[in-house]
Amino acid sequence: MIKLAMNWITLRVADLEASLHFYHKILGLPIERRFESSGKQIVMLGPDGQPKVELIQGGGPALKPECGVSVGFEVPSLEAAIEYLNSEGIPIARGPVAPNPHLRFFYILDPDGFEVQLAEHSKE
Numbered sequence: 001m002i003k004l005a006m007n008w009i010t011l012r013v014a015d016l017e018a019s020l021h022f023y024h025k026i027l028g029l030p031i032e033r034r035f036e037s038s039g040k041q042i043v044m045l046g047p048d049g050q051p052k053v054e055l056i057q058g059g060g061p062a063l064k065p066e067c068g069v070s071v072g073f074e075v076p077s078l079e080a081a082i083e084y085l086n087s088e089g090i091p092i093a094r095g096p097v098a099p100n101p102h103l104r105f106f107y108i109l110d111p112d113g114f115e116v117q118l119a120e121h122s123k124e
Contacts, residue, residue, distance in 0.1 A: 008044065008052040009071060011114060016041050016057035018111040023053055026088055027073065027116070070107070070115035078104050078120040 013019040020043055023029045029045040032052060036042070039058055046052035053071060075081045078096060085092070085108060093115065095106030105119035 006051040008046075008054045009069075010054040010056060011069070011071070011110075011112070012056050013112050014057070015111060016043065016055060019055050019057075020045075022110050023055065026085075026090060029053060070117055071110075072105075072117040072119060075118045075120055078106065078118070081118050081120075082106070 011019070020031075023045050024031055030047060032044040032046060032048075034041075034043045041057045043055045044052045045055070082092065082096075090108050093107045093109050096104055097106065098104045102122050103119060104122075105117050107115045107117050110116055
């Protein structure tokens with residue numbers, strides 16, 4: 001067996017600026033770096049020491065939301081997240097769902113239609 005650590009997840013997007021606005025301005029992911037490679041515009045987002053979301057525009061077709069990719073983030077309060085997203089005009093796509101007493105979550109959609117799960121775990 002090899003020892004692995006999650007590094008990043010890549011989303012090929014149609015409009016980098018719209019996706020950057022969503023993930024950086026709305027969700028608050030810090031921009032680690034932004035660069036161009038082989039005609040593609042690339043942005044790495046995420047806090048230091050944590051896996052990144054890599055947004056890529058150009059060099060091939062964008063992924064389709066029906067491919068089954070989703071991205072999940074932990075939030076301290078589901079209610080506060082819902083209130084904030086409502087104030088930003090971001091609708092809840094599915095949920096909230098509580099599959100067990102320690103987990104609640106809901107989904108929103110990014111500009112390309114990918115599901116983004118916001119989850120709250122409780123210790124009680």
